[in-house]
Amino acid sequence: xxxxxxxxxxxxxxxxxxxxxxxxxxxxxxxxxxxxxxxxxxxxxxxxxxxxxxxxxxxxxxxxxxxxxxxxxxxxxxxxxxxxxxxxxxxxxxxxxxxxxxxxxxxxxxxxxxxxxxxxxxxxxxxxxxxxxxxxxxxxxxxxxxxxxxxxxxxxxxxxxxxxxxxxxxxxxxxxxxxxxxxxxxxxxxxxxxxxxxxxxxxxxxxxxxxxxxxxxxxxxxxxxxxxxxxxxxxxxxxxxxxxxxxxxxxxxxxxxxxxxxxxxxxxxxxxxxxxxxxxxxxxxxxxxxxxxxxxxxxxxxxxxxxxxxxxxxxxxxxxxxxxxxxxxxxxxxxxxxxxxxxxxxxxxxxxxxxxxxxxxxxxxxxxxxxxxxxxxxxxxxxxxxxxxxxxxxxxxxxxxx
Numbered sequence: 001x002x003x004x005x006x007x008x009x010x011x012x013x014x015x016x017x018x019x020x021x022x023x024x025x026x027x028x029x030x031x032x033x034x035x036x037x038x039x040x041x042x043x044x045x046x047x048x049x050x051x052x053x054x055x056x057x058x059x060x061x062x063x064x065x066x067x068x069x070x071x072x073x074x075x076x077x078x079x080x081x082x083x084x085x086x087x088x089x090x091x092x093x094x095x096x097x098x099x100x101x102x103x104x105x106x107x108x109x110x111x112x113x114x115x116x117x118x119x120x121x122x123x124x125x126x127x128x129x130x131x132x133x134x135x136x137x138x139x140x141x142x143x144x145x146x147x148x149x150x151x152x153x154x155x156x157x158x159x160x161x162x163x164x165x166x167x168x169x170x171x172x173x174x175x176x177x178x179x180x181x182x183x184x185x186x187x188x189x190x191x192x193x194x195x196x197x198x199x200x201x202x203x204x205x206x207x208x209x210x211x212x213x214x215x216x217x218x219x220x221x222x223x224x225x226x227x228x229x230x231x232x233x234x235x236x237x238x239x240x241x242x243x244x245x246x247x248x249x250x251x252x253x254x255x256x257x258x259x260x261x262x263x264x265x266x267x268x269x270x271x272x273x274x275x276x277x278x279x280x281x282x283x284x285x286x287x288x289x290x291x292x293x294x295x296x297x298x299x300x301x302x303x304x305x306x307x308x309x310x311x312x313x314x315x316x317x318x319x320x321x322x323x324x325x326x327x328x329x330x331x332x333x334x335x336x337x338x339x340x341x342x343x344x345x346x347x348x349x350x351x352x353x354x355x356x357x358x359x360x361x362x363x364x365x366x367x368x369x370x371x372x373x374x375x376x377x378x379x380x381x382x383x384x385x386x387x388x389x390x391x392x393x394x395x396x397x398x399x400x401x402x
Contacts, residue, residue, distance in 0.1 A: 018314025246295030332359030
């Protein structure tokens with residue numbers, strides 16, 4: 001059993017359990033932020049016919065020197081004009097309307113002078129002006145979207161234009177979130193002396209759902225070996241993946257690792273060489289993964305960003321599931337070296353001078369405010385220090401890696 005491993009080693013171990021969970025077809029309106037499970041090919045041309053790109057007048061002539069036309073009808077959007085338009089004639093036409101046979105250009109209404117049934121064009125024109133050609137956006141048979149694409153509002157519009165009402169997407173993992181600790185009180189309950197409100201549970205549930213998973217609130221279990229074991233065993237019957245907070249360190253009441261072993265499970269590793277978040281248990285019970293994060297709020301959320309987020313993204317079928325990094329210039333300093341690799345909370349800001357990483361003033365593992373304001377962490381090597389203006393590597397949180 002590994003006891004203290006690197007961030008890279010731990011993510012490598014977790015990646016073995018990042019298989020997708022199969023495919024389902026969902027209604028297009030329900031597909032936002034889901035991950036496409038198959039390549040899609042265009043079934044029709046967009047636009048499906050030559051159409052007017054503006055409100056104006058369709059004209060029929062190959063003579064670009066001709067500037068006066070007789071208007072013999074009109075074509076609103078959604079209707080067609082079936083007769084051939086002879087040279088010298090034209091149609092009143094509106095944006096999106098099909099271009100009738102014989103029309104060679106559409107002149108914007110602001111570029112003509114109307115004189116009864118005649119129009120006089122006030123500007124030079126050429127064939128093809130203001131006509132969107134059939135298939136100029138998308139051609140039937142061309143690749144449309146590829147497997148692993150995250151569906152956005154714009155992609156929903158593209159698929160709707162193809163008449164696609166259902167899409168194949170990877171199934172969402174059901175992720176159970178369980179907190180351990182006698183000191184915890186659920187929201188809505190009275191806060192008695194020595195107790196604290198459980199902030200880890202709602203924040204982790206939100207993170208899972210923000211990533212695209214389906215979160216299951218499993219509440220709080222006390223610091224009891226038997227109760228913890230039973231809670232884990234019952235939880236794993238309902239979920240694909242279990243995430244816990246608390247009970248992962250070396251205190252007398254830290255029961256998680258012991259509970260997994262008591263159940264007959266296996267510990268894949270315990271402790272990662274980063275701060276905050278060193279105490280961490282990754283267990284396996286009947287081929288189901290248990291991710292035990294620190295009970296300290298900042299450590300729990302940083303651990304979730306570094307370990308849980310990439311894993312869920314893999315299960316969801318993202319093409320790029322690994323941690324996202326960027327180069328930044330630091331604002332502030334870290335002058336005291338440490339023997340452990342540190343994750344320094346920062347706020348990433350894009351400026352005219354490049355990407356700036358503003359160091360949060362409070363870095364303790366139990367501090368929530370600096371975490372709430374952070375959108376990444378500086379990956380600071382053991383023994384390293386930072387001075388204002390130095391370059392640094394930043395690991396971006398999930399909301400910055402979409």
